[in-house]
Amino acid sequence: MSEALTPEEDELLAKIATRVVELRMDAPAIFLLESVKPLNFVGSQAMLFFQPIVSAIFPAALYQRLRALLEKRQSIEALIRKIEAAR
Amino acid sequence: MRLEWVAHPARARPGRTALAVGVIQLAALLAYATGGAWLAALAEAVLLASIAPFLFPTRYVLCDERVCARRLGVTRARRWSELRRFQAGAETVLLSPFARPSWLDRTRGLVVFFAANERDVMAIVRDKIR
Numbered sequence: 001m002s003e004a005l006t007p008e009e010d011e012l013l014a015k016i017a018t019r020v021v022e023l024r025m026d027a028p029a030i031f032l033l034e035s036v037k038p039l040n041f042v043g044s045q046a047m048l049f050f051q052p053i054v055s056a057i058f059p060a061a062l063y064q065r066l067r068a069l070l071e072k073r074q075s076i077e078a079l080i081r082k083i084e085a086a087r
Numbered sequence: 088m089r090l091e092w093v094a095h096p097a098r099a100r101p102g103r104t105a106l107a108v109g110v111i112q113l114a115a116l117l118a119y120a121t122g123g124a125w126l127a128a129l130a131e132a133v134l135l136a137s138i139a140p141f142l143f144p145t146r147y148v149l150c151d152e153r154v155c156a157r158r159l160g161v162t163r164a165r166r167w168s169e170l171r172r173f174q175a176g177a178e179t180v181l182l183s184p185f186a187r188p189s190w191l192d193r194t195r196g197l198v199v200f201f202a203a204n205e206r207d208v209m210a211i212v213r214d215k216i217r
Contacts, residue, residue, distance in 0.1 A: 027189065027190070027191060030191055030194075030195065031191065031194075034194055034195075080195070081169060081184075084169065084184040084185065084195065085169070085184075087185065087186070
């Protein structure tokens with residue numbers, strides 16, 4: 001749960017951050033992520049629960065990568081910092 | 088380079104501390120009268136948390152790579168490279184990761200209290216955040 005982010009995960013977070021800033025949703029996104037930061041592991045388990053349903057609609061590989069990323073405690077803080085850097 | 092100190096504004100200003108504690112107790116009393124013990128405890132906890140930087144001692148460490156603030160066992164650290172702006176006040180300096188003023192400054196930035204070392208702190212801050 002506290003293992004370091006891999007370069008692929010880092011790249012994925014950077015892509016998400018860039019997209020968030022392009023959409024000018026950086027401030028609401030940071031506010032939301034700060035609010036849910038303590039719940040990241042619970043969120044990953046909820047994603048696991050809904051995986052069979054969601055995988056029918058969205059690409060399963062990306063969904064699994066996001067879920068695995070969310071299991072790491074520092075992932076939300078890393079995303080917030082990438083959004084700040086991309087602003 | 089390393090600068091380390093403990094700032095405890097409540098000890099330095101007993102008048103303001105007494106006022107803050109009085110307001111918190113009054114709010115808790117009102118909450119108890121209207122909503123019961125749980126609401127009073129909640130009100131007290133929220134108010135204490137909101138002025139924790141004033142009430143409780145904070146250990147600051149400024150080193151080459153980062154700035155750290157440790158209070159009540161919780162450490163917050165930011166790399167200098169992540170910080171883009173500072174805003175100095177009479178007793179504090181705000182270190183923000185945002186280039187322009189933002190309503191998220193207080194949440195994402197670090198408020199550093201001086202302890203009679205304003206010159207040293209500001210020299211480092213000016214050197215690190217350009």
